[in-house]
Amino acid sequence: MQIKLALPKGQLQDSTAYLLKEVGLNISGYSEGSRSYRPQCSGAFGLFLKVFHEKDIAIQVAIGNYDLGICRLDWVEELLTKYYSEGVVKVRDLGYGRRNLYAVAAQSSGNSSLETLKDHDDSLRIASEYPNLAETFALKQRLRRFQIFPVWGSAGVYPPENAELAIITEFSSKKLKGQGLVPVATLLESSAYLIANRDSLKRKNLSRLLASLSTGEVNYSHAKEPPAVDASLEARYSTRGKPLVSLALPDGHQQRHVVAFLNRAGLKIEGYNVGKASTRPRIDIDGVAVKVIRPQDMPLQVANGNFDLAITGRDWLRDHLYRFPSSPVDEVLDLGFGKVRIVAVVSEDLHVSSASDLRKMRKDSALRVASEYVNIADKYAHDNHLVPYKLIPTWGASEAFLPEDADVLIENTETGSTIAKHNLKIIDTLFESSACLVGNTEAIRWPEKKDRIAYLLEIMKRGVEAGCVC
Numbered sequence: 476m477q478i479k480l481a482l483p484k485g486q487l488q489d490s491t492a493y494l495l496k497e498v499g500l501n502i503s504g505y506s507e508g509s510r511s512y513r514p515q516c517s518g519a520f521g522l523f524l525k526v527f528h529e530k531d532i533a534i535q536v537a538i539g540n541y542d543l544g545i546c547r548l549d550w551v552e553e554l555l556t557k558y559y560s561e562g563v564v565k566v567r568d569l570g571y572g573r574r575n576l577y578a579v580a581a582q583s584s585g586n587s588s589l590e591t592l593k594d595h596d597d598s599l600r601i602a603s604e605y606p607n608l609a610e611t612f613a614l615k616q617r618l619r620r621f622q623i624f625p626v627w628g629s630a631g632v633y634p635p636e637n638a639e640l641a642i643i644t645e646f647s648s649k650k651l652k653g654q655g656l657v658p659v660a661t662l663l664e665s666s667a668y669l670i671a672n673r674d675s676l677k678r679k680n681l682s683r684l685l686a687s688l689s690t691g692e693v694n695y696s697h698a699k700e701p702p703a704v705d706a707s708l709e710a711r712y713s714t715r716g717k718p719l720v721s722l723a724l725p726d727g728h729q730q731r732h733v734v735a736f737l738n739r740a741g742l743k744i745e746g747y748n749v750g751k752a753s754t755r756p757r758i759d760i761d762g763v764a765v766k767v768i769r770p771q772d773m774p775l776q777v778a779n780g781n782f783d784l785a786i787t788g789r790d791w792l793r794d795h796l797y798r799f800p801s802s803p804v805d806e807v808l809d810l811g812f813g814k815v816r817i818v819a820v821v822s823e824d825l826h827v828s829s830a831s832d833l834r835k836m837r838k839d840s841a842l843r844v845a846s847e848y849v850n851i852a853d854k855y856a857h858d859n860h861l862v863p864y865k866l867i868p869t870w871g872a873s874e875a876f877l878p879e880d881a882d883v884l885i886e887n888t889e890t891g892s893t894i895a896k897h898n899l900k901i902i903d904t905l906f907e908s909s910a911c912l913v914g915n916t917e918a919i920r921w922p923e924k925k926d927r928i929a930y931l932l933e934i935m936k937r938g939v940e941a942g943c944v945c
Contacts, residue, residue, distance in 0.1 A: 476679055479523045481532045481544035482514065484872050487667055488526075490571045490693045491545055498691035512875035512897060520684050525879075528871040533670065537562045540880050542675035543684070545569065549576050549605065549644060549665040557607040562673050566685060569667040571693040574644040576605065576663040578612060579656040581635035587657050589616060595639065598622050602633040603642035612642065612662055626776075627769040629726060631656055632754040636721070636764075637781040654754065719762040720927045723777070723785035725770040732813045732910065733786055740938025762927055771847070774913060778804040783918040783928060786810065790817055790848065790887060790908035797850040803916045808932060811939050813910035815887040817851065819903035820894055822878035830859040830903055833883060841865040845881035847873060852885040855905055874899060 482505060483491055492506050505514035505526065516522040527535060532546040533554045539562060551563060578601075580586035592599060598620040603609040606625040613621040624633070630641040631654055644665065645651055648658045669688055675681065724747060725733060731749050744765060746756035754767045768776065773785035774795035789806065796802060821827050827836065836842060845867040846852035856864045867881050874897045877884055887908065888894055891901055912935055918924055 477521050477523050478543065478679060478681060478684060479525070479541045481535050481541040481546075482524055482526050483529045483532060483546050483667075484526050485529065487529065487545070487547065487572045491667065494569065494571070494688075494691045494693050497693070498687045500687070510893070510896070512872060520687075522684075525875050526872060527875055528869070530870045531872070533563065535880065536670050536672050539672050539674055542672055542679060542681060544670050545667055546670065547572055547574070547644075547665050548668045549574070549608070549663055551668060551670060552663060552665075553605045553607050556611050564671045564673050564676060566669040566671050567689055569669055569691075569693070572665075572667040574646055574665050575648075575661050576608065576642065576644050576665055577648070577651065577658040578660040578662060579631060579634065579641050579643060579651055579658050580639060582652075582655050582657050584635035584639065586635075586639055587659065589659055592616075592639065592659065593618060595619065599640060600624060600633075600638040601640045601642065602626050602630045602638040604628050604630055605642050608662060609642040612660070616660075624779075627771040629754060629768045629772075632766050632768060633781070637776070720764070720784070720924050720931070721782045722758070722763060722765050722931065723768050723773050723782040723787075724756070724765055725773070725786060726767050727769065729770055729786075729788070729813060729910070730767075736810060736812055736910070736938050736942065739941040740934050742934050742938070760927070760931070763931065774802070774804050777913055777915050778802045780915060780918065782915070783924060784912060784914045784931065786910060786912055788813060788815070788887075788908050789911050790815070790851070792911065792913055793906070793908075794848045794850045797854050804913055805916050806911045807914040807919070808912040808935055808939065810910040810912060810935065811942050813908075815889050815908050816891075817848070817885065817887050817905040817908055818891075818894075818901045819855065819905065820874075820877065820884040820886050820899050820901055821882065823895075823898045823900045825878065825882075828902055830861070832902070833859070833861050836882065842883065843867055843881040844883045844885065845869050845873060845876040846885035847871065848885050851905065855885060855903075856883075 495502050500516055502514050502516045504511035512526045514524045516524055529546040530550050532544040533550045535541045536544040537554060537560045551565065586592055599618055600622050601609050601613060602624045604626055606623050609623050624638060631643045634641055651658055734747065734749055737744060743759040744756045746753035756765050758765045770787040771791055773787035774792050776782050777785050792806060827833055842861050842864040844852050844856050844864050847869050849866055849868050853866055869876060873884055873886055877899055894901060919928055
């Protein structure tokens with residue numbers, strides 16, 4: 476009997492590896508910094524292990540693809556709040572990865588209490604990567620009018636300019652203060668949880684493994700906190716006047732490339748350095764404000780008018796435009812770095828080498844197409860007549876889905892080496908992507924913004940030219 480266990484990557488990975496070691500599970504390929512999505516376990520439990528983004532784990536256990544999973548409680552509640560399912564059983568609080576889910580407002584906004592927010596005349600904008608919990612909170616508090624803005628992350632940077640509230644996780648209210656935020660409510664106390672599929676509990680003998688996992692403890696000193704936010708930059712930003720032009724810069728793995736580009740362009744942005752956690756770096760151009768958000772969110776946020784300009788990838792711009800063809804966001808400048816290919820990927824063991832081969836597969840059931848690029852994946856499947864098919868949205872660690880949990884993956888790659896490392900192969904290239912400056916097509920024409928936007932564009936063109944010379 477094989478037992479399937481889904482393990483988290485990211486913030487919980489190191490502590491989860493420590494827990495598994497403490498309970499005597501000999502697991503290789505699952506440690507901090509490991510790029511493997513298929514750890515191996517030697518022992519009597521017959522474990523099959525996969526590594527996923529936490530948000531995907533709750534879903535994978537709920538639909539029965541995995542018998543057990545470890546993820547934070549907030550992601551379980553985010554799923555169950557909208558999609559109530561008896562398929563998920565919360566087995567045990569594992570005691571590490573503790574965070575609270577807060578509703579927060581900007582300290583400078585005056586929205587420091589629920590009473591103030593309830594008296595708000597206009598529609599309250601709520602940004603969060605937990606849209607289901609955010610909506611439940613707003614309804615429970617009987618807020619008069621509200622709009623939920625789902626984002627991939629960095630929701631705390633949106634108040635006060637782009638939202639009145641954000642629903643975010645943090646270690647404590649003290650941590651929020653350094654970000655210029657004040658908690659108005661605590662929605663949930665969260666930590667790492669062991670969850671199970673209800674049918675698996677009935678069909679499989681999981682008692683020995685559950686008993687083993689229930690004996691382990693993780694010392695809180697072992698768990699690592701992310702770097703503290705640069706509070707001085709946050710405070711200085713809040714004292715500035717209303718900017719004329721807003722620029723969004725990416726966090727995550729793109730940041731290193733963008734920092735190098737900005738240095739080539741001679742554009743000084745204090746606080747936007749690799750390893751720095753400031754979400755509001757300061758730019759040395761009067762009337763321009765900078766925020767750091769997820770590149771996945773940028774096309775929509777620019778289209779909504781929350782930002783005038785943003786540095787993102789052409790892949791995310793195209794994914795947005797496939798869904799909203801008339802969206803008022805467009806590429807302003809090709810920045811020439813961060814080049815990747817968007818490719819269709821299958822398991823190396825699959826006898827498939829083209830889209831036409833995919834059409835011959837699984838006539839008895841839908842072809843499973845997984846991707847972070849949901850709209851690009853949908854268009855690819857539609858254009859290539861891969862019917863019937865179903866889309867599986869992912870939140871990262873997408874290579875883990877093949878071949879057990881998806882048939883095809885739409886992914887980005889620089890060299891293809893990571894794909895090959897995971898026993899996968901490329902069967903099609905959809906298009907090439909690189910970093911680009913995108914802008915709101917309406918804001919660019921506004922007289923009060925036009926000159927500063929033109930000045931920023933000229934500076935970035937110098938960075939592109941300097942890169943070509945190098």
